[in-house]
Amino acid sequence: MTDPLLPPPATLRLTVDTQALADNWRALDRLSGTARAGAAVKADAYGLGVDVCVPALRDAGCETFFVAHWSEVAAVARHVPPAQIAVLHGPLSAADCGYARSTGAVPVINSLEQAALWTANGGGVCHLMVDTGINRLGIAAADAGDPRIAALDIDILLSHLACADEDSAMNARQRGAFAAVSSQIAHRRASLANSAGIGLGEEYAFGLTRPGLALYGGVPRGELAGAIRPVARVEAAILQCRNLVAGESVGYNATFTAPATMRVCTVSLGYADGFLRLRGPGNALSHQGRALPILGKVSMDMVVADLSAAPDLAVGDWLTVPWDINDVAQQNILSPYELLTTIGQRLRRS
């Protein structure tokens, strides 16, 4: 008997290759030289799902996990010790400090105010972000000697590169500034490089690296190309096949008109699933290498595709959705980060 409370099989699926994910982490750990690699798992592991990704990373050997929000802690803490979870946004209130202490997740302190707040609320082990030029979060290097910083018990001293995916002079400047400040602030581990930063070479790795994108198959620098495998595959099922006659139109605002008789299919995929409207025009779904061009506008839950190249397909057949995050043509529309993090909830549940 099927359980009436469980939904029937989905018509949309995201497959995460956990073996490739683990291999990518190992490769990045190796490329980090004497440093260890951690993992950025914020935004539900870049859209691929914490419950799938974090256990795979943990089992591969990862021991440090970065999220942005306090609301992201609980999901990660189901899989790893909370002391291994760093919260990048840090505490903005006594309530945040209380939550950190009760869960055991570790705040990244980003300002002198956050340092004072953390100490006033009992303190304990924390991490510290120093700004070396990206100007988002972090204390100024000039504040390294402030007594509010001296009062902290700092595990990881972090900074973040602004231009690591480019050959910019800013990279070496930030590296030099970070090396200088790390000699002024007591800490246990130093961490500068994200995925692209690992590609810059071992002198950027310090004691701990923080890859995100490359774990999930993104290649932000050529140096990583041979080491990183794709991780995510998105597929959607055909809901209905239809025959159009010349002059009939498809979808909202009738933006596609059939030039002749043609067979089309309606597919269970829409912008609510992260297949944004701007990915419709000129794009195609595919089936075993056969391209099925998208016709008309992408709806919230559906898209229509041309079956001319695959007239044998029927309801329930699975189509491959282009989600190659390293496809340069697609990157003119969306960055690989956006392609991943806009993957919709319905896909992650399937």
Ligand SMILES: *Cc1c(COP(=O)(O)O)cnc(C)c1O
């Ligand atoms: C998101 C993030 C990372 C990971 O960056 P990738 O480019 O995805 O590798 C590392 N460090 C910080 C502070 C971040 O916010």
